[in-house]
Amino acid sequence: MNITKQTKDLLIDKMNIIKTPGKDDLCLVGPVNLPVEQGDFSTVFQWYTWLQLDGTENDKETVLESLSKANLAFGQQSSVLVYGDFQKSEDALVRMHSICHTGDIFGSKRCDCGYQLHQSMKMIAEHGCGAIFYLADHEGRGIGLFSKSLAYLLQQEGYDTVEANQALGFEDDTRSYEGAIRVLRELRENPVTLITNNPKKLNALKKHGLAAKDHIPLWGGLTDDNSFYLDTKVKKSGHIPQKKPTLIV
Numbered sequence: 001m002n003i004t005k006q007t008k009d010l011l012i013d014k015m016n017i018i019k020t021p022g023k024d025d026l027c028l029v030g031p032v033n034l035p036v037e038q039g040d041f042s043t044v045f046q047w048y049t050w051l052q053l054d055g056t057e058n059d060k061e062t063v064l065e066s067l068s069k070a071n072l073a074f075g076q077q078s079s080v081l082v083y084g085d086f087q088k089s090e091d092a093l094v095r096m097h098s099i100c101h102t103g104d105i106f107g108s109k110r111c112d113c114g115y116q117l118h119q120s121m122k123m124i125a126e127h128g129c130g131a132i133f134y135l136a137d138h139e140g141r142g143i144g145l146f147s148k149s150l151a152y153l154l155q156q157e158g159y160d161t162v163e164a165n166q167a168l169g170f171e172d173d174t175r176s177y178e179g180a181i182r183v184l185r186e187l188r189e190n191p192v193t194l195i196t197n198n199p200k201k202l203n204a205l206k207k208h209g210l211a212a213k214d215h216i217p218l219w220g221g222l223t224d225d226n227s228f229y230l231d232t233k234v235k236k237s238g239h240i241p242q243k244k245p246t247l248i249v
């Protein structure tokens with residue numbers, strides 16, 4: 001089916017082709033108004049999604065015309081929720097959140113992901129400016145959902161989270177932040193403060209030339225089912241441990 005000129009005219013201003021030498025183009029769409037509600041927290045974010053394009057000669061009309069045959073539901077796209085004056089504000093909080101089907105959607109207590117997602121949305125809204133990147137190709141620290149279910153079976157047999165990934169033939173962590181960082185650069189050039197316990201994320205930003213001033217830790221959502229997992233992140237994956245409160249006597 002052909003897309004009418006009227007439809008194209010309505011959408012093209014909200015599409016942006018991001019070009020970077022030596023990389024596939026990205027098509028960024030947004031902002032879309034996204035009112036959200038979780039428990040007693042409700043607010044409105046500006047939502048953007050992006051699509052990695054093949055080839056280099058991409059234009060917005062061709063992207064629109066190719067959509068109905070592209071089977072995009074078979075490969076998830078990543079997105080970002082933006083709050084406040086993200087482009088200009090001096091101080092913005094950013095979370096690079098790796099997709100977690102079990103934690104974010106089902107509320108699994110085996111990890112802290114759902115807690116981190118919702119808590120960072122609140123922190124950003126309360127701070128007044130920031131963005132949450134939801135990275136769809138990061139499931140299971142990059143091994144995919146199917147492999148993560150196999151890793152979970154191994155963990156039920158006593159492997160820790162790192163050993164389980166490695167037993168399946170993966171590196172422990174295969175995530176790339178490159179696409180997200182290109183989108184971040186498009187939306188904002190000033191430095192950001194990352195919400196994370198993971199120094200690899202800070203290093204990824206720095207490696208791509210983006211200034212991350214600092215980080216804000218995000219520990220919480222502890223359950224009996226995830227305490228060993230959280231411990232392993234500190235002991236084996238390099239996560240910065242939670243500061244214990246100092247006892248003043």
Ligand SMILES: Nc1nc2c(ncn2[C@@H]2O[C@H](COP(=O)(O)OP(=O)(O)OP(=O)(O)O)[C@@H](O)[C@H]2O)c(=O)[nH]1
Nearest residue numbers: 098099100111138139140141148151161196197198
């Ligand atoms: N392979 C594997 N992946 C897991 C497991 N538990 C959670 N994940 C995935 O780990 C990712 C989240 O990574 P984390 O290590 O929790 O946190 P991080 O994003 O590196 O660091 P923070 O910014 O501090 O949260 C998500 O993609 C989850 O799907 C697990 O036991 N095994």
